[in-house]
Amino acid sequence: AAASDRNNSTPGPANCTETQDQLIKEGDMKDLEASLPAAQDNFAIRCRDVCRSYGKLKVLTNLNLTVPQGQIYGLLGPSGCGKTTLLKCIVGTLKISRGHITVLGKPPAFPGHEVPGKMVGYMPQDLALYNEFTISDTLAFFGRIHGLTSKETRARMDFLIDFLHLPQKHSLVRNLSGGQRRRVSLGAALLQNPELLILDEPTVGVDPVLRAKYVTACLFSVSHAAGLQTVLHSHVSL
Numbered sequence: 001a002a003a004s005d006r007n008n009s010t011p012g013p014a015n016c017t018e019t020q021d022q023l024i025k026e027g028d029m030k031d032l033e034a035s036l037p038a039a040q041d042n043f044a045i046r047c048r049d050v051c052r053s054y055g056k057l058k059v060l061t062n063l064n065l066t067v068p069q070g071q072i073y074g075l076l077g078p079s080g081c082g083k084t085t086l087l088k089c090i091v092g093t094l095k096i097s098r099g100h101i102t103v104l105g106k107p108p109a110f111p112g113h114e115v116p117g118k119m120v121g122y123m124p125q126d127l128a129l130y131n132e133f134t135i136s137d138t139l140a141f142f143g144r145i146h147g148l149t150s151k152e153t154r155a156r157m158d159f160l161i162d163f164l165h166l167p168q169k170h171s172l173v174r175n176l177s178g179g180q181r182r183r184v185s186l187g188a189a190l191l192q193n194p195e196l197l198i199l200d201e202p203t204v205g206v207d208p209v210l211r212a213k214y215v216t217a218c219l220f221s222v223s224h225a226a227g228l229q230t231v232l233h234s235h236v237s238l
């Protein structure tokens, strides 16, 4: 991955680095679109001049980003540069201050658009799991949220428990290891078979030696086996 340019004069989204050696410069961000072939509309995510501040703190400034369909795409940047903020804006749980975002054809949170919702699986950095739930309860809960039938949830649960090497489905979340909890959270994000999977720091809690393997092998196998179109994930660069 390329290193991003911290010396650029415009403050802003910060050192988001793409895994495809695409350089995003602050304020004047070159994006992947330039290198895309003719099918210009064939993108999963498109951000145009996106700005987001928290009070006076400008976190994203004129961010431009295009994620084509069918790709695994990584955001890399130092802690606090705005990766989570950008992912929340893309998922639609955070409003942008200015600019335009299109996710799977429409702006996030557009009325009737299932983003946030069924079309996108989101694994947050801080895992939102209930300790009192079992693995089975957790996945059933997310199944209800996404409107899956009990039969659909059960079939998907069986597949994911096997695929993600999860312990027995009656195990309580409170008794799971950090890595097992992260995989339950990944299972919850994959449950409804989303078109787009967004992972915020998926390797937190994963042994450093295994991280590279996890990112390359696991994400590729997850995306293929789960039939995903596109995966966007973030990592801290040190």
Ligand SMILES: Nc1ncnc2c1ncn2[C@@H]1O[C@H](COP(=O)(O)OP(=O)(O)OP(=O)(O)O)[C@@H](O)[C@H]1O
Pocket: 054, 057, 059, 077, 078, 079, 080, 081, 082, 083, 084, 085, 086, 125, 235, 236
């Ligand atoms: N709700 C909030 N209110 C105020 N400031 C916030 C809020 N959320 C994030 N920030 C600030 O915005 C900046 C970007 O935060 P963000 O979580 O997006 O960074 P990040 O790149 O994901 O960091 P990390 O890699 O450490 O998770 C940080 O300076 C953070 O303190």
